[in-house]
Amino acid sequence: MLERNGTVGKAIEVLDQVADRGRPVRFSELLEESRFPKATLYRFLQSLVGQGMLAYDAERQTYMPGLRLVRLAHAAWQHSSLAPIARPHVDALAEVVREAVHLAQIDHGHVIFVDKRKKTNMFDTLAQTGLIAPSYCTGVGKAILAFLPEETRSEALKMQAFVPYTPHTHRSPKSLWPELDQIRDEGIAFDREEHEQGIISVAAPIIPDQRRVVGAISIATSTSRRSLDELKTLSPTLRETASRIAAEVQPWQFPN
Amino acid sequence: MLERNGTVGKAIEVLDQVADRGRPVRFSELLEESRFPKATLYRFLQSLVGQGMLAYDAERQTYMPGLRLVRLAHAAWQHSSLAPIARPHVDALAEVVREAVHLAQIDHGHVIFVDKRKKTNMFDTLAQTGLIAPSYCTGVGKAILAFLPEETRSEALKMQAFVPYTPHTHRSPKSLWPELDQIRDEGIAFDREEHEQGIISVAAPIIPDQRRVVGAISIATSTSRRSLDELKTLSPTLRETASRIAAEVQPWQFPN
DNA sequence: AAACTCGGTTTCATTATATGGAACCAAAAC
DNA sequence: GTTTTGGTTCCATATAATGAAACCGAGTTT
Structure with a gap:
């Protein structure tokens, strides 16, 4: 970046x-963390405020x-x-599994959540x-990374800092690569408390055609509610939802 | 602008x-509607794409x-x-009135909906x-305009085109002004099918302190479901909600 | 109260950047 | 095969961004 x-x-x-x-x-505050001199930063801020940004x-x-x-x-x-596109499918899945459902896409190496649904307690939904x-330590992130074309993937990983959020977080691309291979094989990814202690998830990539992955959908829960093995049993349902969503993506949508 | x-x-x-x-x-398409020459526009687009905007x-x-x-x-x-801040109150109101509830703020003369809730059929909620x-032909818009400081208001109206969306739409600031006076008097605004044929609403401004209005909340429905008079009976409830929201706004929030 | 900080804002000569007319190119239309 | 359309690149010039330094006002300190 x-x-x-x-x-x-x-x-x-x-x-x-x-x-x-x-x-x-x-x-x-901005001044010290920014690489710009006082006056320059000041004028940028003025401009942005002027534009309402x-x-x-x-x-x-x-x-x-x-x-x-x-x-x-x-x-x-x-x-x-x-x-x-995915909304009805996300809704349906959330209804069935009664756990948090996340829909994510990748953008400049970051996973960005574009929808969330939680049927248990409905507050906080789209907020x-x-x-x-980060992509390297979340279910959705790894699901997407695994199916990204070689070049885009290393591009995405290049701008990552590999922050060790928990003891289970991957420390470097080295340890991540084999897992990505496996994910590509199985078509499913797991987050084993890699981003947040006590939070696990299963994720499936959304692949409208062989050439590209456009996002991923996941079911997340806390270790206190369910074990990873229990979560694994939801994989087929999840994959099913993912492919249903993929089927509705038009060939021209979501260019890489 | x-x-x-x-x-x-x-x-x-x-x-x-x-x-x-x-x-x-x-x-x-962009080229013809834009005031920039080819090459310039082209480079802007390049930049913006490069930034992911x-x-x-x-x-x-x-x-x-x-x-x-x-x-x-x-x-x-x-x-x-x-x-x-308003979320719980919006929820509660939507639950009671069983009509669409809209929360809006003003930005550069435009009303911008920052939350919507509809308890009847819950699809389409936050989408x-x-x-x-436009501010001049919506309940929320007029509720806010009415309580804006003189100068800000004319500023906001200056950049409006007064498009005649329906036969009831105000054609110019002239006809709008008296209504704003009345709104300021009554503390409540109505949209009498001014923006969309068949859609009416009641709106109350959210006023945390005498000096400023930070937004508005409205109940909207279609003429086929309810009459304007029926809607008017909800005014007290609406005002009540508005003031509850206002009470939670901190003095430092939402600077003008 | 005079001197000193500590944010924040403004000036102005310098330099880097944006600009846009024109040329260019590829693909589609004639 | 030629022309048109739509998009991209060049390059000399104009313009806007730059940043060191000065400035300002509201506290603090001496």
Whole structure:
């Protein structure tokens, strides 16, 4: 993500920085973590606020993501996400398994959740949509990675830091590769508490045609509710759902 | 929205153009509607695609909004929207009235729906979040406009085209002003099929303190289900909900 | 109260970047 | 085989971004 892009790239970099921190940020905070000099950063922020991409709280002198993004995302959601297509299938699956169902796609090496459903307690449903997670330590992430064309995959992994979230997290591409081979074989991926302690999941890739994987769907639960083996028994159902979704993807959708 | 801003402004203008059209767009389409020359537009698109703000379909040679936006919007959603705060109240209201409940904020003169709930048939719920609508012909829009400080309001109205969606739509600020006065008086706004034929709504502004309005909440229905008079009987309930939401807004949130 | 910080904002000469007319290219239409 | 259409690249020029330094206002310290 260090490609040299023009002014817009830099501006978006700033936008990202603000969005990444989960709270309103002061100018000075941004300044130290940013590679830009004072005046430059300042002008970027001005521009972004002017466009509504950021909101500025004059009182507290803090910046936060702006509403304009919500509007833009609405369009993205409709066109570039699996969510609208997959919705009924996600619903149905959630109804059957009574566990959290996640729908994800990959974007610049990050897994991005484009839909979530949880029939048990229905709060919090879509609030988490748009959340991102690393690919190398999540079920959906590995399911997608495994079926990505060679080049795209190493590209995606290259920009990963391999943060050891839990004792089970893969430490490097070395240990990940064999697992990806296996996933490609079996058509199913598992998250064995690799991202969050106590959280496990099964995931199946969504593959509309031989050439490409467009996303993945997973069933997640906590170790206190179910064991990994129990979860494994849901694999066929999951795969079934995944292929049903895949069947509805048009050949022209979701270009790589 | 015609302020001359630097390169970022222009780039975002292009981004908007792509997002506004509700479908993948060709380069040539964008070219004719854009004020930029070929090469310039081309490079903007390249940049935006490079950043993941747009996705490019090489096959069909079309551009569409990119997933990166979904990710960014997630952050915006959490910080700059009323949605997280209002959620339980919106839920409760939807449960009681059994009609569509909309939560909206204003952004650059546009009403932007940050949450929607419909307890009758639950599909389509949040799919429409992020949708925008004009302020001058919607219940939520007028409720907000009425309580906006003088200057901000005319600012907001200035960038409106006053499109006559239905026979009941206000044609100009002239006819809108008296109604806004009345809304300010009564603390409640109505949409009398002004935006969509057959759709009516009641809306109440969300006013955390005397100085500012941060959004509005509305109950919408179709004329075939209920009359406007029936809808009016729900005003107290609606106002009650609005003030409950307002009470939870912290003084530092939602700067103007 | 004068001097000093500590954010944040503005200036301005310099430099890097965006610009856009024109040329170019590939594929489709004639 | 030629022309048109739609998209991409070149390159000299104009423009906008840059960032060091100065500035400003509101606290703090001396």
